Amino acid sequence: MAGWSKLGVMAGGGELPVVLAEHLAASGRPYFIARVEGMADPALDAHPGGTFGLGLMGARIEAVRAAGCDAITIIGQVSRPDLATLKLDEVAYQMMPAILAAMPQGDDALLRAVLSEHEKAGFHVVGVDEAMSELLAPAGVWGAVQPTAKQLNDVKKAARVAAAVGSFDIGQGVIVCDGLVLTVEAQEGTDAMLKRAAELPLTIRGSDTARRGVLVKRPKPIQERRIDLPTIGVRTIEGAARAGLAGIAVEANGALAVRRAEVIAAADRAGLFVYGFSPDETDAP
Numbered sequence: 001m002a003g004w005s006k007l008g009v010m011a012g013g014g015e016l017p018v019v020l021a022e023h024l025a026a027s028g029r030p031y032f033i034a035r036v037e038g039m040a041d042p043a044l045d046a047h048p049g050g051t052f053g054l055g056l057m058g059a060r061i062e063a064v065r066a067a068g069c070d071a072i073t074i075i076g077q078v079s080r081p082d083l084a085t086l087k088l089d090e091v092a093y094q095m096m097p098a099i100l101a102a103m104p105q106g107d108d109a110l111l112r113a114v115l116s117e118h119e120k121a122g123f124h125v126v127g128v129d130e131a132m133s134e135l136l137a138p139a140g141v142w143g144a145v146q147p148t149a150k151q152l153n154d155v156k157k158a159a160r161v162a163a164a165v166g167s168f169d170i171g172q173g174v175i176v177c178d179g180l181v182l183t184v185e186a187q188e189g190t191d192a193m194l195k196r197a198a199e200l201p202l203t204i205r206g207s208d209t210a211r212r213g214v215l216v217k218r219p220k221p222i223q224e225r226r227i228d229l230p231t232i233g234v235r236t237i238e239g240a241a242r243a244g245l246a247g248i249a250v251e252a253n254g255a256l257a258v259r260r261a262e263v264i265a266a267a268d269r270a271g272l273f274v275y276g277f278s279p280d281e282t283d284a285p
Helices: 016-027 042-046 057-066 090-105 107-120 149-166 190-198 234-242 260-270 279-283
Strands: 007-011 031-036 049-052 071-075 173-177 180-184 214-217 247-251 273-277
Touching (some): 016 042, 031 042, 031 057, 071 107, 149 247, 273 279
Parallel strands (some): 007 031, 247 273
């Protein structure tokens, strides 16, 4: 973690901020958790920090600065708020023109605007993978289950579709089964997309006894890689298993795996492969 002395963690929902906090605590690195009220996991209450409403940007920045942080990382799930009812402080109010301009463009544009405001406040913004490199997805097969050539063809197609969809700042995930695109991730997120896939007819998807199809997650071509890299965890494996999928593939060094050992164990139990692909193998004609 060279380059800064204390890390401020702007923490939304999900398990990723908890995993990072546990890592920082275990490694003895100084840190401060700025929890988003109503979204951050209660497990973060055990770590040094404070809780702030989503619209209290100024209070959050000042607290992180007062704690002595010279760098921040922005992680975790944050739902798009109802701006009509969101309580804003002065700093957030001043940000609104940039936020409003970015919101219709997509999540990446919105997150870039938020990131930019933190840089203007004088913070060095780092990706969570820079704070915890173990989170980055490795290349190759992770567990005991090997993908077949046919399944790797589905990976290749899904990766290409994900890149095309991502170029419009829509989503990071795609499910393909036997060459047929079943679902594309948008605002609903990966878990909801997998649930949709599980509700499709068995004639076009796999089952517990005859697994078919793959979920692919990769960064958008336009992605600001310091924020919102595609992420998988045990819940992703469980959702893929319920949808009858044969496996999951993510872009190596372009995605995050939360508690990777547990992900691999869950995939092995379910009979799913997990694979880290390189853009060279999926994007070539």
